[in-house]
Amino acid sequence: MRKTKNIRIFDVIMIIIAILWLIPVFWMINTAIKPTPDIFTTPPTWIPEHFTLEHIKAVVQNWPFIKWLLNSILVSGISTLISLFLAILAAYSFARITWKGRDTIFVILLASMLIPWQINAVPLYFLMNNLNLLNKLISVILPITAMPISVFLLRQFFVGIPSELEDAARIDGCNRVNTLFRIIIPVSGPALAALAIYMFIFSWNEYFWSLITLQRVEKYTLPIGLNMLQGAYDIEYGLLMAAAFLASIPVMIVFIILRRHIIEGMSWSGVTK
Amino acid sequence: MKKALRDQWSGIFFALPFMIIWGVFTLWPVISGFIISLHNWDPLRGSEFIGFKNYTYLFTSERFWNAFLNTFEFAIIMIPLTLVFGLLFAFYLYFSKSKTKAFVESALFFPYLLNVSIISLIWKWLFDPDFGLIIEFLKMIGISNPPQFLNHPLWVIPAIAFASSWWLMGYRMTIFRAALESQPFEIVEAALIDGANKWQIMLRILFPLIRPQFLFATVLTVISGFDVLGQVMIMTDGGPGRSSEVLALLLYREAFSYFRMGRAAAIGFILFVVIFIFTLIALRYLGKDVSK
Numbered sequence: 001m002r003k004t005k006n007i008r009i010f011d012v013i014m015i016i017i018a019i020l021w022l023i024p025v026f027w028m029i030n031t032a033i034k035p036t037p038d039i040f041t042t043p044p045t046w047i048p049e050h051f052t053l054e055h056i057k058a059v060v061q062n063w064p065f066i067k068w069l070l071n072s073i074l075v076s077g078i079s080t081l082i083s084l085f086l087a088i089l090a091a092y093s094f095a096r097i098t099w100k101g102r103d104t105i106f107v108i109l110l111a112s113m114l115i116p117w118q119i120n121a122v123p124l125y126f127l128m129n130n131l132n133l134l135n136k137l138i139s140v141i142l143p144i145t146a147m148p149i150s151v152f153l154l155r156q157f158f159v160g161i162p163s164e165l166e167d168a169a170r171i172d173g174c175n176r177v178n179t180l181f182r183i184i185i186p187v188s189g190p191a192l193a194a195l196a197i198y199m200f201i202f203s204w205n206e207y208f209w210s211l212i213t214l215q216r217v218e219k220y221t222l223p224i225g226l227n228m229l230q231g232a233y234d235i236e237y238g239l240l241m242a243a244a245f246l247a248s249i250p251v252m253i254v255f256i257i258l259r260r261h262i263i264e265g266m267s268w269s270g271v272t273k
Numbered sequence: 274m275k276k277a278l279r280d281q282w283s284g285i286f287f288a289l290p291f292m293i294i295w296g297v298f299t300l301w302p303v304i305s306g307f308i309i310s311l312h313n314w315d316p317l318r319g320s321e322f323i324g325f326k327n328y329t330y331l332f333t334s335e336r337f338w339n340a341f342l343n344t345f346e347f348a349i350i351m352i353p354l355t356l357v358f359g360l361l362f363a364f365y366l367y368f369s370k371s372k373t374k375a376f377v378e379s380a381l382f383f384p385y386l387l388n389v390s391i392i393s394l395i396w397k398w399l400f401d402p403d404f405g406l407i408i409e410f411l412k413m414i415g416i417s418n419p420p421q422f423l424n425h426p427l428w429v430i431p432a433i434a435f436a437s438s439w440w441l442m443g444y445r446m447t448i449f450r451a452a453l454e455s456q457p458f459e460i461v462e463a464a465l466i467d468g469a470n471k472w473q474i475m476l477r478i479l480f481p482l483i484r485p486q487f488l489f490a491t492v493l494t495v496i497s498g499f500d501v502l503g504q505v506m507i508m509t510d511g512g513p514g515r516s517s518e519v520l521a522l523l524l525y526r527e528a529f530s531y532f533r534m535g536r537a538a539a540i541g542f543i544l545f546v547v548i549f550i551f552t553l554i555a556l557r558y559l560g561k562d563v564s565k
Contacts (some may be wrong), residue, residue, distance in 0.1 A: 011371040014362075018380035024395045024439070025383065027406055031398065040404045043413070090291035098277075099284030109295070114492070114548055115303055116500040118521045119541035122309055122534050123302035146294035176283045205388040207503045208521070212529065226390035227507055230397075237398050244391045251386045255379075263382055266444055267451035 028248075031241035032056065039238050055242035059229070064218055065246060068225040075140050075210075075221055076203040082145040083199050084192065091154035092180050096166065106155075109148040117208050125212055139213045140221065144203050150195055153268075157191040158184060194265035201266070204251075222247045303545075310538035320535070327539035337540070339515055340523040343430055347505075347519060348498035348551075350434035351441075355494050358438065359445030360487070364475050366446070367453040378450070382443035389440075389503035396436035397423065397508045423509050426516035433504050433517060440504075441497060445490045452486035453479060488559045495551045499544060520544050 031039055035052045038045060059065055093099070094106050124143060125134075133139040161184060169179045185192070207223045214220055220228065226243055233239045255262060310327055312320040331337040362381055366374055384392060399406050402421035411419035422432035456479065464474050480487070502521035505511060511518035520540055528537035 008371075010365060011369055011373055014365055014369070014377045015373055018377040021439070022380050022383070023406070024392075024399055025387075027399065028391075028395045042404065042409060044404070044406060044409055086291040086294065089287045093284045093287035097280050097284035097287065099281045102284060102288075105288070105292070112295075112299055112303075114496065114545070114552055115299065116496060116521075116541070116544050116548055118500055118502070118524050119306050119538075119545045120299065120302035121524070122528050122538045122541065123305040124298065125528075126305075126309075126534075127297075127302065142294065143298040146291050146298065148295070148299075151291060176287070180287075201386060207389045208525075212525075223388045223390040223503070226388075226394060227503075230394060230507060235401075237401070240394050241398065244394045248387055248391050255383060255386055259379055262386070263378065263447050264451070266382075266385075267447035 025248075028241045028244050031237055032245040033242075034238065036236075036238050055238040056246060058239055059243045059246060063225070063229065063243075064220075065225065065243070067218055068220050068222050069247075069250070071137060071220065072204060072222040075137055075206075076200050079141045079144050079203045080196055080199040082141070083147065083150055084196055086146055087150035087154050087195065088180070088185065088192070090151045091158050092184060094151060095155045095158035096161075096163075096184075097176070110152060113148050113152075121209065121212055124209070128213055134213055135216050135219055137214075137219065140206065140210045141203075143209060144199075144206060147199075147202075150199060153195055153198075154188075154191060157188060161187060191268070193261065194268040197262055197265035201262075306538045306541055309535055310542050312535045314532075314534035323535070327536045328543070331536065331539055331543065336515065336518075337523065340518050340520045341543075343517055344499055344501065344519040344521075344547075346430045347434050347437075347501055348495070350431055351437050351501075352491075352494050352498045354434065354438040355442050355445055356487070356491060359442050359490065360449055360480075362442070362446045363449030363453060364479070366450045367479075368471065378447070382447055384440050385443040387440070390507055392436065392440045393504050393507035396432075396439075396504075400432055400436075400508075424513050426513055429509055429513065429517045433501075433508055436508070437497075437501065437504055441494065445494065448486055448490050449483060452483040456482050484559055488555060491555045491559060492552050495555060496548055499548050499551070520547075 030046070030048060032055055033051055033053070034045070034048045035050050035054065038048065038050055094102060120143070128134045128139045131139075133142075165183050165187070166179055169183050174182060205223065206221075207227075210221050210224050211227070214224055217225075217228070226240075226247055229243050230240055309320075311322060311324060313323045313326070314320045362377075366378055400408075400422045402408060402424055407422070408419050420428045422428045460478060460482075461474055464478055469478070500521050501519055502525065505517050505519050505522055506525075509517045511522050521544065524537045524540040524544070527533045527540060
């Protein structure tokens with residue numbers, strides 16, 4: 001009796017916390033759709049008295065917002081695809097083929113996860129400059145396609161696949177490439193989906209390196225574009241919140257549709273040891 | 274014999290594409306970053322080898338230590354806040370049987386999906402000294418002269434750290450929640466029968482079981498604590514004065530505002546060493562019981 005009561009109290013507390021947690025997001029939308037005079041009132045209005053699309057229109061008309069969105073989709077889509085491909089091959093090698101030097105290289109890979117992005121920024125800038133890739137989307141994509149964490153996560157999954165499956169295919173005359181594509185990949189659907197989600201979100205939110213390499217406005221991705229908007233508008237919160245709102249709409253839609261998969265997919269990265 | 278040789282080659286063959294890109298865009302920059310940090314870099318006159326002078330300069334520079342302490346302050350507030358709340362909320366999700374917990378989980382997780390620019394702009398607005406929601410709220414509950422968070426040297430780092438925890442907590446929470454759910458429930462049932470209360474179960478039984486995942490999340494949070502940049506850049510740009518200038522921002526300015534690449538690279542290396550040390554500390558305290 002007492003126990004169930006306790007649980008209910010916690011449920012109520014947590015619902016309140018969850019609602020408080022969403023207030024910043026709510027406040028962004030609320031500000032984005034209010035006319036400017038209504039934004040700066042005390043006390044603040046929780047339900048907009050007047051509704052306007054002026055801020056949203058201004059952002060789309062005055063800035064290459066759609067272009068930034070497309071750039072972001074391009075960067076995240078391509079880097080997710082490439083990194084999945086590279087990680088599948090590498091994880092297969094680290095998990096299921098025995099070769100000299102494998103374990104040493106794997107440990108070095110793991111250790112390199114600790115390298116902060118900032119340490120690479122200066123040399124990477126020179127490198128991209130020499131390759132003539134600065135200001136091109138490919139320069140954002142390339143460094144995030146080979147992240148050790150993706151190999152690490154997939155390897156853990158591949159290790160768990162029973163070797164009988166592979167042996168049977170071998171006896172039937174499949175070579176390594178065939179085994180990988182016919183046996184390993186088909187049974188790894190959930191792991192690959194989880195990794196794809198993880199990579200997509202990571203690259204969608206990438207900020208520091210893009211800030212350095214992308215200097216032309218039409219090459220910006222969403223995070224960088226938003227940062228520049230704030231330089232242009234300073235404290236015009238209606239416009240800034242409209243831009244932030246627009247930039248978060250794709251995420252909101254995807255999250256509402258794929259909520260369960262996204263949360264499961266993200267948490268998977270921590271559960272594999 | 275023949276198979277071993279074939280395995281050797283196919284192993285390398287499969288790993289190679291990843292290793293090449295990783296080598297060019299991760300390993301090589303680290304090595305060359307260290308080399309650059311030993312130079313006085315000058316685009317016109319050419320760079321000159323100066324040994325560890327960039328490092329000794331930084332260690333005697335007031336601006337560097339200011340940035341170092343700011344980074345440290347940010348990390349010391351943000352890391353425990355994020356991990357502790359992530360853990361507590363995960364325990365709640367584990368124990369609750371309520372139908373509302375799916376909503377709670379989604380709401381707490383959602384901010385993690387927004388990018389750093391979005392969350393920074395939102396929180397800058399919430400912290401606005403004249404019309405910000407937080408100031409209004411504090412006035413409403415009777416605090417007549419609330420601090421102007423982002424404009425106050427004392428409050429600026431805690432404010433940014435708080436906003437960052439709001440942003441990053443959800444991902445940690447889902448990691449812990451999934452880790453808890455993968456544990457056999459019989460252990461908890463047995464403990465309940467033995468008369469243990471929920472707190473004892475959480476701290477003595479469940480927490481040790483999910484220690485590996487806690488360690489993973491700790492390392493992740495240590496990294497995002499010490500290489501913080503976007504939030505600071507957008508919310509305050511290091512201000513007021515230099516009271517929120519963190520190491521990564523100083524690095525960015527040295528490299529791309531003052532074009533002192535050698536010094537910037539040296540800051541990057543110091544950052545790496547700091548993250549490394551804190552990861553070792555985490556491993557020592559959290560990792561020691563994993564093998565038991």
